[in-house]
Structures are given as C-alpha cells and as structure tokens.
Amino acid sequence: MAERIVVIGGDAGGMAAISQIRKRKSDAEIVVFEKGHWTSYSACGIPYVVAGQVAGIERLVARTPEQFRELGVDVRMRHEVTAIDLAGGHVEVRDTEGNTTLEMGFDQLLVATGGRPMRPPIPGIELGFVHGVQTLDDAADLLAHAEAGRCRRVVVVGGGYIGLEMAEAFVERGVATTLVDSNEQPMKTLDTDMGALIADALRHHGVELRLCTKVRGFSDGAVVTDAERLEADLVVLGIGVGPNSQLAREAGLRLGARDAIAVDRRQHTSAAGVWSAGDCAETFHLVTRQPTYVALGTVANKGGRVAGINIGGGDAVFPGVVGTAISKICATEVARTGLTEAEAREAGLAHVARTIESTTNAGYMPNAKPMSVKMVAERGSGRLLGAQIVGGSGAAKRIDTVAVALHAGLDVQQVVDLDLAYAPPFSGVWDPVLIAARELVKLI
Amino acid sequence: MAERIVVIGGDAGGMAAISQIRKRKSDAEIVVFEKGHWTSYSACGIPYVVAGQVAGIERLVARTPEQFRELGVDVRMRHEVTAIDLAGGHVEVRDTEGNTTLEMGFDQLLVATGGRPMRPPIPGIELGFVHGVQTLDDAADLLAHAEAGRCRRVVVVGGGYIGLEMAEAFVERGVATTLVDSNEQPMKTLDTDMGALIADALRHHGVELRLCTKVRGFSDGAVVTDAERLEADLVVLGIGVGPNSQLAREAGLRLGARDAIAVDRRQHTSAAGVWSAGDCAETFHLVTRQPTYVALGTVANKGGRVAGINIGGGDAVFPGVVGTAISKICATEVARTGLTEAEAREAGLAHVARTIESTTNAGYMPNAKPMSVKMVAERGSGRLLGAQIVGGSGAAKRIDTVAVALHAGLDVQQVVDLDLAYAPPFSGVWDPVLIAARELVKLI
Numbered sequence: 001m002a003e004r005i006v007v008i009g010g011d012a013g014g015m016a017a018i019s020q021i022r023k024r025k026s027d028a029e030i031v032v033f034e035k036g037h038w039t040s041y042s043a044c045g046i047p048y049v050v051a052g053q054v055a056g057i058e059r060l061v062a063r064t065p066e067q068f069r070e071l072g073v074d075v076r077m078r079h080e081v082t083a084i085d086l087a088g089g090h091v092e093v094r095d096t097e098g099n100t101t102l103e104m105g106f107d108q109l110l111v112a113t114g115g116r117p118m119r120p121p122i123p124g125i126e127l128g129f130v131h132g133v134q135t136l137d138d139a140a141d142l143l144a145h146a147e148a149g150r151c152r153r154v155v156v157v158g159g160g161y162i163g164l165e166m167a168e169a170f171v172e173r174g175v176a177t178t179l180v181d182s183n184e185q186p187m188k189t190l191d192t193d194m195g196a197l198i199a200d201a202l203r204h205h206g207v208e209l210r211l212c213t214k215v216r217g218f219s220d221g222a223v224v225t226d227a228e229r230l231e232a233d234l235v236v237l238g239i240g241v242g243p244n245s246q247l248a249r250e251a252g253l254r255l256g257a258r259d260a261i262a263v264d265r266r267q268h269t270s271a272a273g274v275w276s277a278g279d280c281a282e283t284f285h286l287v288t289r290q291p292t293y294v295a296l297g298t299v300a301n302k303g304g305r306v307a308g309i310n311i312g313g314g315d316a317v318f319p320g321v322v323g324t325a326i327s328k329i330c331a332t333e334v335a336r337t338g339l340t341e342a343e344a345r346e347a348g349l350a351h352v353a354r355t356i357e358s359t360t361n362a363g364y365m366p367n368a369k370p371m372s373v374k375m376v377a378e379r380g381s382g383r384l385l386g387a388q389i390v391g392g393s394g395a396a397k398r399i400d401t402v403a404v405a406l407h408a409g410l411d412v413q414q415v416v417d418l419d420l421a422y423a424p425p426f427s428g429v430w431d432p433v434l435i436a437a438r439e440l441v442k443l444i
Numbered sequence: 445m446a447e448r449i450v451v452i453g454g455d456a457g458g459m460a461a462i463s464q465i466r467k468r469k470s471d472a473e474i475v476v477f478e479k480g481h482w483t484s485y486s487a488c489g490i491p492y493v494v495a496g497q498v499a500g501i502e503r504l505v506a507r508t509p510e511q512f513r514e515l516g517v518d519v520r521m522r523h524e525v526t527a528i529d530l531a532g533g534h535v536e537v538r539d540t541e542g543n544t545t546l547e548m549g550f551d552q553l554l555v556a557t558g559g560r561p562m563r564p565p566i567p568g569i570e571l572g573f574v575h576g577v578q579t580l581d582d583a584a585d586l587l588a589h590a591e592a593g594r595c596r597r598v599v600v601v602g603g604g605y606i607g608l609e610m611a612e613a614f615v616e617r618g619v620a621t622t623l624v625d626s627n628e629q630p631m632k633t634l635d636t637d638m639g640a641l642i643a644d645a646l647r648h649h650g651v652e653l654r655l656c657t658k659v660r661g662f663s664d665g666a667v668v669t670d671a672e673r674l675e676a677d678l679v680v681l682g683i684g685v686g687p688n689s690q691l692a693r694e695a696g697l698r699l700g701a702r703d704a705i706a707v708d709r710r711q712h713t714s715a716a717g718v719w720s721a722g723d724c725a726e727t728f729h730l731v732t733r734q735p736t737y738v739a740l741g742t743v744a745n746k747g748g749r750v751a752g753i754n755i756g757g758g759d760a761v762f763p764g765v766v767g768t769a770i771s772k773i774c775a776t777e778v779a780r781t782g783l784t785e786a787e788a789r790e791a792g793l794a795h796v797a798r799t800i801e802s803t804t805n806a807g808y809m810p811n812a813k814p815m816s817v818k819m820v821a822e823r824g825s826g827r828l829l830g831a832q833i834v835g836g837s838g839a840a841k842r843i844d845t846v847a848v849a850l851h852a853g854l855d856v857q858q859v860v861d862l863d864l865a866y867a868p869p870f871s872g873v874w875d876p877v878l879i880a881a882r883e884l885v886k887l888i
Binding site: 012042044045048053054059060161165286296297298299301302318319320321322323324325326327328333335337362364365366394396397398399400401403404405407408410414417418419420421422423424425426427429430431 | 456486488489492497498503504605609730740741742743745746762763764765766767768769770771772777779781806808809810838840841842843844845847848849850851852853854858861862863864865866867868869870871873874875
C-alpha cells in the first residue's frame with residue numbers, strides 16, 4: 001500500500017510542502033484537509049484588495065485546489081480536522097458542508113493549521129461589524145460589508161503591520177479612518193522613537209490616531225475606548241496573530257515559543273513522523289539564539305518547503321530568522337530586522353544605538369526623500385544586533401542589507417566597509433545603512 | 445614647525461581624507477592643490493544635470509573650497525602639480541591662472557589625482573563637439589554646448605554606465621540619441637545575455653543602437669563608424685575611465701592593477717609617508733582576492749577616509765570591494781556585483797549560473813514589474829560568486845543583498861535561507877534574489 005501523508009491546512013505552510021513531497025514521492029497518497037474555501041493564498045495581499053489596488057481576492061490565490069488535484073493531491077475543502085490521534089496514527093475530520101465526520105490514518109502528518117488573529121474578550125467583539133483579516137474568508141466578509149452599505153467611518157484597532165496596512169487601505173478608499181493603539185506609539189515592534197515617525201506619517205496621511213488608548217467594548221455603530229466613544233461603520237482588528245495550535249496541544253504535541261508547535265530545524269515536531277510549518281509553528285531566532293514565533297508568509301513558505309523535502313525523504317534544514325519585517329503607510333516605508341534597542345535590553349545585552357537622518361537617493365536628486373536609520377550593536381564586541389528604517393520610497397527594502405549582515409554575524413565596522421550599490425538615482429555615495437554603521441562604530 | 449600634509453586633488457578621495465586628518469591633527473598644515481575649478485563634487489550626478497532633473501552643476505558640489513578653508517585647509521584652486529620629488533620631499537606646482545610655479549615640501553603626501561576618461565587616438569577626437577564627462581569642468585563645457593546652439597542629434601560612444609546614463613539624459617531632453625558600442629551588447633560589465641536586456645531597454649526607451657560597431661573618426665557634424673556616417677551635433681565619450689597615475693609613475697611610485705597606484709589596505713603607496721586614494725589608486729577585490737581597479741565614488745570616499753585616518757595618526761584599513769555597480773536607463777534598472785559568468789571563467793573558476801524571471805513586487809500588485817536575476821556560484825563548494833539584475837523600479841538596489849553575502853563568503857544555500865523583507869508592495873514572498881539562489885542550488 002502506498003504511503004499516506006496527511007496535511008492539515010491548505011495555505012502557505014502546507015502547500016509549499018506538498019510541491020516538494022510530490023516531487024520526491026510520486027506514488028505517495030497525499031490528502032489535504034482545509035477548513036476554509038481557499039488554498040495557497042497571500043493573506044498579506046488583503047489590504048491591497050481592500051484599497052482597490054488589486055481587483056478581487058481571487059487574485060491573491062497562488063494555486064487553486066484544482067491545480068493541486070492535477071498533481072494527484074486529494075484536496076478536501078471545508079474539511080476541519082477535529083482531533084489528531086498520535087498513538088492510533090489517524091485524524092478525525094468533519095466535513096463542514098456535508099456535516100459528516102470521517103477518520104483517516106496517516107503514515108506521516110504535517111500540521112499546518114496556521115495562525116489565528118487575537119480576539120481578546122472585549123464585550124461586543126463578536127458583533128458582525130468587527131472584522132479580522134487573517135484569511136481570505138475574513139477578507140470576503142470584510143469586503144462585502146465595506147461595499148454593501150455605507151462605510152464612511154472605520155476604526156482600526158491595533159497599530160502593527162496589519163493595522164497600518166488596513167488604515168492605508170481605507171484612506172485609499174477615501175474613508176475616514178481612526179487607528180486605536182494601547183501603546184505610546186504605533187508599531188510596537190519598533191523602538192518608541194522610530195514608532196513616533198510612523199505616528200507622524202499616519203497623521204500626515206490623514207489617519208486619526210488614538211494612542212495610549214484601550215478599547216473597552218464594541219456596540220453596533222461605535223467603539224468604546226477608555227477615553228471616548230468612536231463612531232464606526234466597520235472595525236478592523238489588527239491586534240496580532242497567534243499560533244493556531246489548539247489541535248496540536250490536545251494531541252499532546254509539545255508546544256514552544258508563544259505556544260506555537262515546537263519544531264526542530266527540520267520542522268519535525270515532538271512526535272515521530274509528525275511535522276509542522278507555517279504560522280502554527282515556532283521558528284528559531286538567529287540573533288537571540290532562542291526559539292521564537294513569527295507569523296509571516298516568508299517563514300511559512302520556507303518552513304513548509306523544508307518540511308516537504310524531509311517528508312519526501314530528503315534532508316533539509318530551515319536555520320531560522322533574524323526578525324525582518326517591512327510595511328508601509330502610503331508614501332512612508334518602514335522596516336526592521338534583528339533586535340530593537342528595547343529587545344536588546346530585554347535580552348540582557350549591553351548595547352549601543354544610533355539614529356541617523358539621510359536621504360533615499362543623492363540629496364540633490366528630485367526624488368530624494370528623508371530616511372532615518374536606527375542601528376543597534378553589542379557594546380564591546382561591536383556585533384551588529386539590528387536596525388530599523390523609516391523613510392520615503394526606496395528606504396525600507398534596504399533592511400535586507402542589515403538582515404544579511406545579521407545572518408553572517410558581521411560587526412559594525414564590517415558593515416561600514418560593505419560595497420553597496422551607488423548611483424545618484426539609487427543612493428547617496430554613502431548609503432544610509434553605511435552612514436548609520438559609520439556613526440555607530442564611534443560609540444563602540 | 446607644524447607637520448605639513450600636501451594633498452594632490454580636491455575631489456572625493458582627497459577631500460574625504462582631509463576631514464579625517466583635520467579631526468585628528470588640528471595643528472597640521474594641510475595644503476590642497478586642485479587643477480580644476482571645483483572641489484568635492486559628485487561627477488556621477490552630471491547626467492542628471494544634463495537631463496534637467498538637477499538644476500545646475502553647482503548642486504553637485506558637496507563642499508566648496510571656502511568650506512574647506514573654514515577648517516583651516518589651504519585650498520589652492522587652478523594649481524596643477526607637475527612633479528613629485530620623493531627624495532626631496534616636495535612637489536612642483538604650476539598656478540595655471542597666474543602662470544607661475546612654486547615648490548612645496550611635505551611631511552606626508554596624499555596623491556588623489558583621480559581618473560581620466562579614455563580617449564583613444566581616433567582622428568578628430570580633439571574636436572570641440574566631442575565631450576568627456578569626467579569632471580564638472582567637462583560637464584560645464586558639454587552643457588554650454590548642448591544649450592547654446594541646436595542640439596538635435598547626439599551620439600554616445602560606449603555603452604557602459606556613463607554611456608547609459610548620458611543616453612538617458614539626452615532622451616529626457618527630447619534629443620535623438622544614438623549609442624555606438626563595439627561590443628555585441630551594451631554594458632560589457634554584464635554577461636552578454638543580461639546585456640541583451642539592456643539593449644532591449646535602450647531601444648524601448650527610444651535610443652538608436654549601433655552594436656558591434658567601431659568608431660573610425662569624428663568630423664564636425666558626424667561620427668564615422670566602420671559601417672556608416674552618423675550625423676551628430678554633439679558627441680559624448682563614455683568609453684571608460686583609467687587612473688590618472690602619470691605623475692605618480694614619473695615620481696617612481698609603484699603602479700598596480702591597470703596602472704593604478706599600488707596601495708596596501710591602509711592606502712599607503714610604495715613610498716614612505718605617501719598615500720593614495722580615489723580613482724587614481726588600485727583597490728582589492730574580495731572575491732578574486734586580487735588587486736583591481738574600480739573608478740567609483742564609493743571607493744574613493746571610503747579609501748580617502750581610511751587614508752585620512754592613517755595620515756592623521758590613526759589606524760584604519762579599507763578591505764576592498766566586491767565589484768558592485770548600479771545604473772539605470774529610464775525605467776529599466778541594472779546592477780551587478782561579484783563576478784559575472786565571463787569573469788568567473790576568466791578567473792579559471794569552475795562555476796554554475798542560473799537566470800530567473802520574477803517580479804519586483806508581489807505579482808498581483810499593480811506596480812509589479814519584470815525582474816531578471818542571474819546568479820553565479822562555484823561548482824562543488826556552492827560559494828556565491830556574483831549576481832546581475834535587470835528590471836523595473838526597485839529591482840537593482842537588491843544587488844546589495846548579494847554584495848553583503850559576498851563580503852561574508854556565504855554559499856548559495858545560505859542565500860536561500862536569508863530572512864529578507866517581504867510585503868506585497870515590496871516583494872513576492874520569495875524575493876527574486878532568493879528564487880535565483882533556490883534555482884541555482886539545484887545545479888551544485
């Protein structure tokens with residue numbers, strides 16, 4: 001009998017694996033259970049559909065169930081796995097459309113159940129006008145709501161990446177948008193001083209800000225904060241994402257960072273023949289050298305690919321991440337990698353930090369825009385720890401330079417010496433990343 | 445008596461040094477001899493003045509002679525050093541305005557005589573309508589010519605970085621522009637297949653191309669090639685730049701790569717107390733581990749800074765370059781770093797190469813543009829050797845990722861694993877650089 005591989009979840013982590021499994025085991029039976037209506041899509045693209053830049057959520061689908069079926073994969077949509085029996089080697093599944101249940105045995109299992117948006121127990125959070133944006137199903141609901149009736153006032157709760165992008169989306173739609181955040185500044189994954197630049201950008205682009213503000217409840221037509229009552233036709237929750245690891249926990253799989261499924265560098269869980277990848281699984285932070293939790297499409301794709309190679313009999317490892325992330329709010333770009341100053345402090349690392357102001361291109365070019373770079377290094381050794389960038393067009397993707405330097409364990413002097421590309425339409429003769437390193441090196 | 449430091453040349457290499465010397469030796473007498481009319485300027489910006497994007501060549505000056513004089517530096521403009529007497533420890537100088545000569549002793553000397561454009565002995569090359577674009581004085585001449593009379597047809601000779609940028613400049617001015625290149629494709633610092641993409645872009649942006657074409661002579665109003673006679677109101681020479689090392693050679697300083705002044709990692713020449721930096725000096729290639737010659741503002745600035753720190757009594761090294769360069773022709777960006785396939789072959793390295801097609805941003809985003817990445821690695825070891833990128837807005841600066849990886853000596857599998865920034869407006873979930881590495885790794 002052919003080996004049977006069961007995959008729970010048909011998004012990035014699961015589907016990246018399947019392509020690799022199929023390549024290596026052409027005869028294996030591969031069964032995917034996906035509880036939603038979509039496979040293999042870019043949830044990160046949802047804000048751009050809402051903004052009207054991308055014509056419909058279907059555009060976000062990288063591969064349809066049919067395309068996987070053409071690979072001989074048994075894709076079962078609207079099928080929710082309700083239990084994993086590790087000892088028995090089977091899963092219990094509910095067909096949510098047919099309302100039937102079934103049991104299926106597996107030789108190897110990939111748990112790719114993804115993430116789920118945080119939904120704190122705030123009164124009224126279950127109301128229909130409060131929307132998450134984690135899945136394409138969420139997006140379909142939100143879009144239907146935004147387009148159906150009048151949608152003139154939107155409140156976005158949470159000023160992280162999703163919050164920022166959804167605020168931009170509604171500004172682009174011409175909707176009055178208010179962003180509520182419980183912190184002093186939006187983007188708490190940045191240091192407060194860099195977050196302040198994002199606050200300025202949000203205001204500049206017409207977003208009303210309510211900082212240091214807690215949401216106490218939702219009622220139809222309003223968000224009640226600890227300070228006031230904000231009228232809202234639609235609410236977007238951008239409070240963050242956690243691992244959808246309940247099923248794994250109940251099955252007895254070991255959980256790790258932030259209750260994500262613990263995996264080794266081969267994406268193998270604590271149970272033989274059981275793998276995990278994507279937003280439900282932990283990953284490894286190459287700067288702190290600790291397990292961490294990162295819900296990002298890049299990590300899901302890479303982890304899924306590695307899991308797939310290993311399930312397929314190959315041998316691959318996913319070494320981990322350095323904490324890179326990027327976003328934008330209208331014309332203002334933002335990115336980070338490694339550790340912020342606050343994170344370095346938390347990790348107990350003696351550190352120095354420096355922020356410089358420069359321009360995206362040679363200062364005399366008409367398209368030169370302001371750009372701030374904050375760089376953090378270990379005191380004494382000079383080892384690079386991280387950087388944050390806020391600036392105009394072309395600023396944020398430069399974080400990749402720092403990300404590679406972190407992977408390679410460079411010190412700040414080595415960053416000063418990097419042979420980065422220069423021509424006036426692209427950079428000043430000293431790239432802003434190099435300027436930051438050049439100034440930081442003086443403090444070490 | 446105070447130490448006297450003489451600097452020959454007032455552009456990037458010399459002037460970057462002076463700031464460092466002054467910081468460390470507040471009492472030293474610093475004398476700069478500059479034969480032209482300008483100090484410390486961005487010659488790379490000349491095409492953008494010609495294009496009308498930058499309002500006047502004065503905008504390209506980073507620091508005027510007056511600003512250096514405020515630092516207590518004795519800047520003598522229109523003074524050409526005609527000889528260096530190493531044994532006697534002095535230079536001979538001609539004041540080209542007063543038409544007098546003088547001799548000046550030095551304790552330490554920095555030779556920063558820069559580069560000079562190639563001017564092959566083609567009949568008519570001395571004619572007034574044939575322009576180089578190496579100095580601001582050249583630019584002033586060219587602009588005066590372009591703006592004075594009718595300038596409806598321009599021929600650019602040489603399809604390297606300068607040629608490309610000058611062709612763009614004249615296209616932007618609405619001038620009929622023809623580019624003549626003796627090679628099969630423009631941009632011979634790229635492999636031929638990538639150069640073909642640049643040829644396509646040039647044609648697409650309205651530049652007439654004459655490839656595999658040699659210039660036989662210039663006569664007023666025309667460029668005579670081996671195939672035809674091209675009418676031209678103005679000719680731009682973009683054949684390349686060589687080191688302006690004649691003075692150093694005559695003084696007996698050792699020359700190195702491409703007859704540039706030989707220096708060690710501290711920018712010290714073969715003579716005690718004599719230093720060199722900028723387009724007249726060689727540098728070190730960190731991939732080939734050989735001395736090389738690179739005429740770029742980045743190298744001049746970094747080398748000058750290191751020379752200055754050392755002249756000032758500090759201890760700094762400039763490790764070298766990995767061969768990064770970037771340019772654009774209208775909407776098409778181009779960049780390279782490390783070794784091309786042709787260069788790897790020349791260096792006798794067993795290698796593999798792969799070219800991938802992707803998009804600058806997530807494929808479903810409205811601003812996604814095609815982007816090609818060619819990556820080269822050592823066969824067997826998988827050591828990354830270089831990459832070339834051609835594509836739309838946002839494509840070329842990604843070369844920095846590869847440049848850092850080259851500095852760090854990463855192999856291609858390590859590139860696949862890099863945690864690069866992803867969000868739909870910036871990249872697909874697999875950055876094109878990672879896709880190239882992922883495909884290349886299969887060949888190793």
